[in-house]
Each structure stands twice: as structure tokens, then as C-alpha cells.
Amino acid sequence: MIYDIEYETMPREALEAIQFRRLKATIDRGYASVPFYRKQFEAAGITPGAIQSLKDLQKLPFTTKQDLRDNYPFGMFAVPMENVVRIHASSGTTGQPTVVGYTARDVDTWACLMARSLMAGGATRGDMIHNAYGYGLFTGGLGAHYGAEKLGASVIPVSGGNTKRQVVIMKDFGPTILTATPSYALHLAEVADEMGVSFRDLKFKYGIFGAEPWSESMRGDIEEKLGLVAVDIYGLSEVIGPGVAMECYEAKKGLHIFEDHFIPEIIDPETGEVLPYGETGELVFTSITKEAFPVIRYRTRDITSLNPEPCICGRTMVRMNKVSGRSDDMLIIRGVNVFPSQIESVLMEMQNVEPHYQLVVDREGSLDILTVMVEVSESMFSDEVKTLQTMEKEITKNIKDYLGVSAKVKLVEPKVIARSQGKAVRVIDNRKI
């Protein structure tokens, strides 16, 4: 079923006319009200008047995560704070998370996009949605929540964690739709199994999973263990949150990008050159309806390709393939974004600890396990085992406090961490995704 049949099935020409009108408005407003964009445009020698077609978007400079950090906290906002009704932020360490804002209209736009997404994923009015995305600064929980209410479904705002209680709720309330990260969905199934509850006997029909990369084989695994149809959702807080693109349950083959709100481009991450449909590169988004936090050519660092072929579901919007990797060193651990540099600053802030470290990521069962190997330098070494163990615990706690992710800290001998061409190998990802 299609939530917004007029827009989601719009012929290409009509869609492009709307896109161009909205793009012009976004660029005019970004230039007028965000000093960063004005400076960017001026440095590139471009005025908003130079944008005469959709293709002219390519003339504009990119926006990066670093740009957002440089303008922490509210420098990228395009409206006065009295018009902002919601603030979200991505994980950050002591320094700079990325902060995003929403006007009342943005919140409504987002709710509509999530309603579209939920319906594309099989949900409808009368469904009960078990929403296990985290509520809080993370956009996942509230994003799905507002979409569910907009759709008219019943939503259980269970959030993440407290897994046994979740299983009891699933058994007693009988929700029909599960929204969660794919790894947490599998974890739920494992815990249910330990509790003697058969997931397949629950009432779930569809599961809408996202916020971390997952493979086709993981989809098969989830569908088998949970007894539901698993579909993929994509989004990032910088663009709006979840609901930027959504797979339809009919095809389960790529995610429809809601192009009446976001213009996607695929670029070569090295040269910045725009690549044609079908070619793999870095995904770039320009928001064309957002008021509080417009982004112009925002580099997501996600690697994928676009597929313009018509889809059996009837939607005319282009599909992005499953994200296959990153063009930076960001890791997603159980749905939490982790940059090695964040771990580094946690270590740097500790007395005696030197930032010689390596991150090893494994998947045990369905959960991501992050191990932080820290080289023992002379300044942190002690002949007493308990001092070293205290240090391990302290590092673990600081990582948890700053990044919100549980890690196993392991002290290692110096020079154990492989250094290639003088540069330490910071990340070893053993997950087979």
C-alpha cells in the first residue's frame, strides 16, 4: 500500500518540476540565512541566481560532517530558535556531536515521510508497532514514533534495552510490526528463545530494520528466526532522520528515496565528480523542503548506487541499493556511530594512557562486539595487576560515558598493533555483513 499516492507515484517530469522549485527556494533561503552557505557559495564564485536547472546543483560545493561540527551547535540553523521545536544530536565525544533542529513543519514533514516508510514496509492503520529504536537524542525512536501515530497505528514506545521485558510485552500485547536495528531484532529472538517464547508464534507480520548496515543473508536469517517479512529503512539525522529512503515489501529490492524532499546524487568520493545511475560511489543529499536545517549537497560517506528502473510497487521514485560501505572510517556498533577519533580522544583525556589503540569489531551471534586494544606504555604500566585492571575498567567506563557504546577493553603489549607504512591500522572489522 502507498501512503501518499499522489507524490510517491508521480511521473518523473512532474516530480522534477517540483524538485526544481523546491531546490531554488532552499538555496535562496540557505544563502540568505546561513552564513556558512553564503561563504561557501562566495568562495565558489556562485550566486543563487546561477542555479537555472536541476543539473546546476552540481555547481554547488559539498557540505561535510566537519562543516557541521565547525558550526556546532546551532550555526547551520536557517531559522531563529523560536521557530525550532525539536533538537536532535548524533553521538559525539567531549567535543562536537552534530546537532540538528526541526520547525513544527519539519516535524510534520518527517512524520509524513515515516508514515510513508512504515506503510511501504507493510504497516497500516490498525497495526500495533513495537518500536525498539532508542528514544532520545538519536532520531530513530521518535522518528518512527511520530510516523506510526501519523499513520494511525498503535505504537508501543518501548525504546532499546531491557530485552526480557520487551519479550513479555511482545507476547502479551501482540504487536504486528517490529521496528528495530537488525542486530537488535536478532538479539530479541535469541532472548525470546532463552525465555521459551517462540518468536514465530508471535503476531509479527513485518519488521522495519535500519540504522546499521545489514546483508541479504542477514535478512534471510531474520525472516527465518522471527517469522516476519524484513525490510530495510535508511536515514541519517543530518538529512532528517529515518525516512529518507525505504524499501517496499513488494519488491524488497532497493530503497525508494523520497525525492520530493531529498535530491540524491552519487559522486566519486575522490574527485567529487557526479556519477551516472547504476555506478557505485558516495551518496550525497540535498534537502529541498526542510526549514530549520537545510543541507546542500551533504556528503553521507555511505557507499551505494542508484537504480531508476520502475518498481512493481508502483512508486516512481529512484531506488538506492543497500549501503555497501563507508568512504570514511566510521563504524556502526549496534546502531551507534563510532569514529576511531572519538576513542582516541577518550584515551587522550586519561592520565598516563597513550593513544596507541586498535578497534576490533566482531559479530558474536547477532550482536556486534567492539574490542578496544590499548597498548600498555611505561607510564601506565604497574607491577600490580589490580592497577592495570582498574585502568581497563576506567577506559571501558569512559568509552561508555562519552560514546554510549559498550566496549571490551584489552591491554596489549606495545607494537602489537600492526603499523603499515608507519601508520597504525586503527580498525579491524571482522563482521561479515
Added chain:
Amino acid sequence: MKAEQISVFLENKAGRLCEVTGVLAEAQVNIRALALADTSDFGVLRLIVDDTEKAKGALKKAGFTVGKTNVLAVEVPDRPGGLHDILNLLQSSGINVEYMYAFVQQSGSNAVMIFRFDNTDNALKVMQANGLRVIDGKTLYGM
């Protein structure tokens, strides 16, 4: 009266201890006593050697993290209750033993134990005030 002990950080994996002994053999350092404390992930090797500086230098050069600590080598009467009397004395004086291990050689008819205290100076005073024999470093390394 204190003796020097070196400590080495070791990961719990096959062959590491052997590498330490190899480095020391190469440097012509004689190990006088040793104790290993370990967890599931790592261990700390403590050593009394005949030439502390030489051993430390050689191990550091081989890439190990090495520390140096002061310990006390105390003569323990070789009879039932010999060690107990000493620990009892320390206990009543409020001195904590962080860890201890045995030295290989005897001193006359007495055994020798290596003690690591939280407060070495205090411990030394208490020992001496109670007539216990603490062996100084130089004597110990050559025993």
C-alpha cells in the same frame, strides 16, 4: 636495604615468557627469582636479577614494557609458623602486602621471601624494629 625488582607486561599468549627468558639469556642476565601474576588477558612478570639495569635495557630494547619497583627481601625462619609470625606482625602494624614470592636460595638456614608492600619504607622500619633480617639488594643479587 631495599632490593630492586623489574616487572614486565605480557599478553597471555603462547611463547611470550620464553621470549623474555631468551632476551635475558642473550644479555647474560641471571634470574634470581621470579613470579607471574596473570588474568585471562594479560600477565605481569616480576623478576629479581643479578643486573637490574642490564635486564631492563635489554627487555626495553626488545620492545617490552618494563617497570622497576622496590621490594624487601626478608629472611624467614625455616620452621612451622615462621612466615605466620612475620605476617602477623605486619597485620598488627597495619601494613599491607601487595604480593610476595619465594627466593630460590636460602640465607644460612633461613628461607628468603620477597615482599611488595604498599608502603615499603614503613614496612622496613617495622621489620628492623622487630629484629627481622632484611637482605640488601647487592647481597641478594649475588646470593
